[in-house]
Amino acid sequence: MAYLKSTKHGGVILLPQLYFEDVKEGMEIPCLEVGPITTEHLVRWACAAGDYNPIHYDQEFARSQGLPTVIVHGPFKLSLLARMLLAWGGPNSFLRRISCRYTAIDVPGNTLFCRGRVKARRVLGQEKLVDCEIWMENQKGEVTVKGEATIILPSREER
Amino acid sequence: MSEEKLVAKIAAEYVGRETGLGEPLEIEKGAVRRFAEAIFDGNNPLYRDADFASQTIYGGIPMPPAFLTTNMPSGSERDFDIPLPLTRRVRGGDELIFYRPIKVGDTIRANTRILSIEEKEGRSGKMIFITTETNYYNQHGELCMTNKVTVVKR
Structure with missing residues (x-):
């Protein structure tokens, strides 16, 4: 079921739902493009996530740590990949697992491309699981996160 | 004492240590x-x-999936003041597993345990990898989420 919802502002929001039966091995997950990232985005993340390591907002400190400038938080990048997965899966999808290795740094000015591909689909008890390969690239084509995720989807049979 | 022996000694002392369930956080x-x-x-x-x-x-x-990764006092090797010889720190990776949803109004408590402290030779010299595991429980005592964090000191 797609969710149709009248908002307080009178508009209607449509959030399509993905079903287990719609998914095929090798399928690409729609890319989520974010950026260019600014230091404001990093400060917003720092406040929202409570991560005040100064390598993310203090340039002088970041350089003293051997970094070229302030860098994008790893869990921020993980969060964007999770958002890509849940936007694809729809409001009744559940993220079971996400793992990320932060293989290279990203800095302000970078545009981040969240990408993913379906590796396998499987049923475990009542759960319909989709295993995905996920990664992040920046505008220079560098892969800066490599990871895996498993998302649980509803089945059309249970509608 | 050589650095390698020092890291092994610290690992022997710190691996397995836990923070215990800390102060609760309301979502x-x-x-x-x-x-x-x-x-x-x-x-x-x-x-x-x-x-x-x-x-x-x-x-x-x-709760959006990564909401708790750094929002609680417990959650990484920083909870332990490990006396390592290297000070530069980057987060190498996260592995989050969700067992049940965490929602607005839930109250979460977390326990962090040190899984490993290992020294490795990297391209830019010696690096120390510290892995911790944090388990997050709701107000009913149910395990909702686990996060395995790898931090690299260099």
Whole structure:
């Protein structure tokens, strides 16, 4: 079921739902493009996530740590990949697992491309699981996160 | 003492240590909304409209997946003041596993345990990898989430 919802502002929001039966091995997950990232985005993340390591907002400190400038938080990048997965899966999808290795740094000015591909689909008890390969690239084509995720989807049979 | 022996000695002393369940954190609606805005998902009704969210499998406004990774005092090797010889620190990776939804109004407590402290030779010299595991429990004592964090000191 797609969710149709009248908002307080009178508009209607449509959030399509993905079903287990719609998914095929090798399928690409729609890319989520974010950026260019600014230091404001990093400060917003720092406040929202409570991560005040100064390598993310203090340039002088970041350089003293051997970094070229302030860098994008790893869990921020993980969060964007999770958002890509849940936007694809729809409001009744559940993220079971996400793992990320932060293989290279990203800095302000970078545009981040969240990408993913379906590796396998499987049923475990009542759960319909989709295993995905996920990664992040920046505008220079560098892969800066490599990871895996498993998302649980509803089945059309249970509608 | 050589650095290698020092790291082994610290590992023997610290691996297996736990923080114990710390102070609880309530998942607040405004905090979830600000987090959603920070990940460019501020218009998602799941994170701002309780009526909409109540019709989904979550039955209420859910916590965005990485909300707790750094929002609680417990959650990484920093909870332990490990006396390592290297000070530069980067986060190498996260592995989050979700067992059941965490929602607005839930109260979460966390326990962090040190899994390993290992020295490796990298391209830019010696690096120390510290792995911790944090388990997050709700107000009913149910395990909701685990996060395995790898931090690299160099």
